[in-house]
Ligand code: ADP
Ligand code: ASP
């Protein structure tokens with residue numbers, strides 16, 4: 001059957017400059033030749049979400065001094081591209097006016113936050129969403145100026161979420177209805193809907209966001225509910241690479257990757273794709289491609305169905321990629337009296353969950369005398385407090401000797417389906433780290449058996465990634 005529907009998401013760098021937007025115009029035009037139905041999803045321009053969140057954090061501390069500087073930066077980045085790429089004066093002025101209004105609402109929101117000296121998650125989302133709300137207007141006008149038939153609007157009209165601000169969960173049923181009723185009539189008329197990534201709205205219409213980097217997830221939500229034939233994620237590198245090219249220059253693009261590999265990579269810190277993106281696409285059987293806006297003729301990375309593990313091992317590609325999550329702390333609960341105390345792990349993780357912290361890695365000594373897990377550094381203090389409170393009795397009775405945490409560490413993960421059933425991979429990995437003098441503090445094997453994670457001191461992050469990457473290039 002001929003291909004019908006394509007959803008394309010453009011990341012922050014891909015819409016972050018005149019040069020990038022010029023590429024986007026060509027990419028959208030070319031895609032429209034191949035696919036009769038095309039949906040475009042945009043991130044905020046590069047750096048804008050960070051800047052917005054910085055403004056609101058400062059405001060929560062009572063400072064609005066930096067606001068006018070941030071306002072100037074945001075105006076400059078949006079307006080200069082509008083001047084470059086929107087020829088029609090009326091359209092250009094209207095677009096700039098709308099962006100200006102959004103910037104003014106940032107100022108109002110930040111002033112309100114400064115008065116309260118507190119930013120609620122809901123207020124944070126109201127601010128964070130402004131980046132995409134500005135960029136969608138800009139991109140819409142730029143594409144319209146290039147002669148494309150588009151309609152730009154906010155994804156609050158499409159994605160219905162719960163009220164878990166800053167990390168909202170979509171209601172797929174309600175979203176499907178909206179996606180159909182809003183997008184289908186446009187697509188039927190050959191119009192390209194251009195909408196925001198990252199944001200949704202509660203059933204009452206309050207703006208939410210899907211979590212940092214969540215525009216990829218937006219593409220998956222819209223792609224799977226339409227449903228599309230394909231979702232293409234346009235970014236600033238040639239696809240998923242053997243590791244972050246910012247750490248290892250020699251990193252190479254992986255032309256194909258399996259669902260379980262990409263899921264592990266995304267979960268363990270490869271920023272190139274948001275971890276929640278994968279599942280809706282797998283479940284709906286939709287093709288995924290990750291490609292480079294600045295090198296559009298490069299095929300990028302294609303997702304393939306999971307393959308038998310030995311096929312990759314036979315190709316000698318046991319370890320396929322290496323990734324790192326920084327800014328973690330290892331928390332340890334230890335004590336000889338823990339042996340046989342029922343429910344220690346359950347109580348520990350319930351206490352951690354009460355702080356709304358997720359745990360990316362857990363290890364337990366087989367003697368049951370200690371439990372050790374990683375948490376993000378920013379949550380470490382509240383996790384420690386919660387654990388000390390829940391185990392106050394055991395600590396007083398000396399069944400638990402101590403609950404403590406390390407300085408900042410990183411979780412390094414090697415990924416590859418060929419690792420399953422390939423003997424000696426763990427040995428290779430640890431020998432490599434040992435030879436390079438990277439000290440391993442903890443180890444865990446992913447339950448899917450396509451990854452092994454180890455924890456190293458923050459200072460050893462690059463060293464560990466580089467040395468493990470050598471196992472791939474070999
Ligand atoms: P976008 O704004 O397009 O969403 P991101 O900055 O979120 O882009 O993600 C792309 C970046 O992810 C790349 O520039 C790269 O530095 C980083 N990255 C980390 N790990 C990987 C990897 N394994 N493959 C490719 N890029 C990676
Ligand atoms: N603009 C949002 C962020 O920076 C979402 C995204 O780019 O995916 O987190």
Ligand code: MG
Nearest residue numbers: 011213271272
């Ligand atoms: Mg991203």
